[in-house]
Amino acid sequence: AQTVTQSQPEMSVQEAETVTLSCTYDTSENNYYLFWYKQPPSRQMILVIRQEAYKQQNATENRFSVNFQKAAKSFSLKISDSQLGDTAMYFCAWLYSGGGADGLTFGKGTHLIIQP
Amino acid sequence: DAGVTQSPTHLIKTRGQQVTLRCSPKSGHDTVSWYQQALGQGPQFIFQYYEEEERQRGNFPDRFSGHQFPNYSSELNVNALLLGDSALYLCASSLVVGQGLAGGPETLDTQYFGPGTRLTVL
Numbered sequence: 721a722q723t724v725t726q727s728q729p730e731m732s733v734q735e736a737e738t739v740t741l742s743c744t745y746d747t748s749e750n751n752y753y754l755f756w757y758k759q760p761p762s763r764q765m766i767l768v769i770r771q772e773a774y775k776q777q778n779a780t781e782n783r784f785s786v787n788f789q790k791a792a793k794s795f796s797l798k799i800s801d802s803q804l805g806d807t808a809m810y811f812c813a814w815l816y817s818g819g820g821a822d823g824l825t826f827g828k829g830t831h832l833i834i835q836p
Numbered sequence: 837d838a839g840v841t842q843s844p845t846h847l848i849k850t851r852g853q854q855v856t857l858r859c860s861p862k863s864g865h866d867t868v869s870w871y872q873q874a875l876g877q878g879p880q881f882i883f884q885y886y887e888e889e890e891r892q893r894g895n896f897p898d899r900f901s902g903h904q905f906p907n908y909s910s911e912l913n914v915n916a917l918l919l920g921d922s923a924l925y926l927c928a929s930s931l932v933v934g935q936g937l938a939g940g941p942e943t944l945d946t947q948y949f950g951p952g953t954r955l956t957v958l
Contacts, residue, residue, distance in 0.1 A: 724878075755946070763924060765879070765949035811878050815947075822892055823869050823881025824928075824947060 722747045724814050726827035733802055734835050740787075741797045741830050743812030753815045754788065754795045755824070760808040768810070771795065772817065799832075807834045838863050840929050840950035848956045849917050857912040857953045861929030868910040869947060870902060873924040885910050886932065917957045924952045 723746045733739045745754070756768040771779045771788050778786050783803075787796045799806055809831050813824040841860045849855050861868050867886045871879035881894035885904035904910045908929075914921055928947035 753946070757949070762951070763954075764951045765926060765928075767946060767948065770946055813878075823871065823884055823894060824879070825881070826878030828876075828878050 722749070722814050722816075722825045724812050724825050724827040726810075726812055726830050728830045729828075730831040730833070732833040732835060735802060735804060737802055738798065738800050739802055739832065741799075741810050741812075741832065743795045743797070743827060745793050745795065745812070745814050745825075747793070747814065749816055751817045753817050754786075755813045755815070756784070756786070756795075756797045757811045757813060757826075758806075758808045759811060759829075760805075765811070769797065802834045804834050804836060806832060808832060840927060840948055842925075842927050842950040842953050844953060845951070846954045846956075848958065850958050851917055851919060853917050854913065854915045855917060855955060857914075857925050857927075857955070858909065859912070859927030859929075859950060860909045861927075862948050865929035865931050865948070866908050867930045867932060868904060868908065869928045869930070870910070870912045871926040871928065872896070873926055873952070875923070879926055882912070914955075919957050922955060922957045924954050926950065926952045 725744045752773045754771045758766045758768050769781045769784050783800045785798045809829045811829045812827040815824050816822050840862050843858045869884040870882040873879040882896050883893040884891050888904045899915045901913045927950045930947045931945045933945045
């Protein structure tokens with residue numbers, strides 16, 4: 721079974737700083753996606769960024785970027801120029817992409833607090 | 837472009853009762869997955885529906901059942917409610933993007949989530 725581990729239950733940084741959230745995963749599969757989702761107090765789970773495992777290039781979406789290390793099974797999220805609206809729970813998730821109807825496997829989340 | 841919608845927003849039930857939650861997928865999506873998120877935890881996969889059939893199930897008992905309609909919307913039913921069923925129930929929709937490896941089951945694209953239904957069991 722796949723597992724996703726987020727070792728930082730909570731992080732707090734000042735507005736405009738850069739913050740990195742950690743995620744490691746364990747799988748024997750070679751074809752998969754990795755995701756970061758954001759869940760603000762409104763509860764809506766919002767996709768932040770997605771990475772296909774076969775791509776060596778790290779995904780980037782505006783202020784959000786990942787450091788994907790496939791051999792190390794590590795998938796960290798970097799948020800640059802952090803904003804108050806970035807305050808939320810952040811979940812790392814894994815999904816098999818080789819076919820099948822599996823659901824996402826989530827980590828326990830990191831509560832990120834952006835201080836003014 | 838309508839996103840994923842869920843109803844109701846909140847629900848309060850007592851132990852032993854039955855509940856039905858509803859989900860409409862994002863426009864153009866054909867697959868619906870359901871997740872249970874206990875307080876302070878990440879979501880746990882319940883099951884997934886495609887072509888009106890349950891395709892995969894997580895580690896949840898048969899008290900949890902579902903249905904998908906021809907318009908791709910879905911229902912989650914929970915019977916004989918327990919206190920431990922209190923949670924946020926999330927629905928996610930996605931699109932089948934192709935055949936899986938070696939002709940196996942289909943491959944899914946990114947899942948997009950609805951706002952959730954908060955179920956409280958007293």
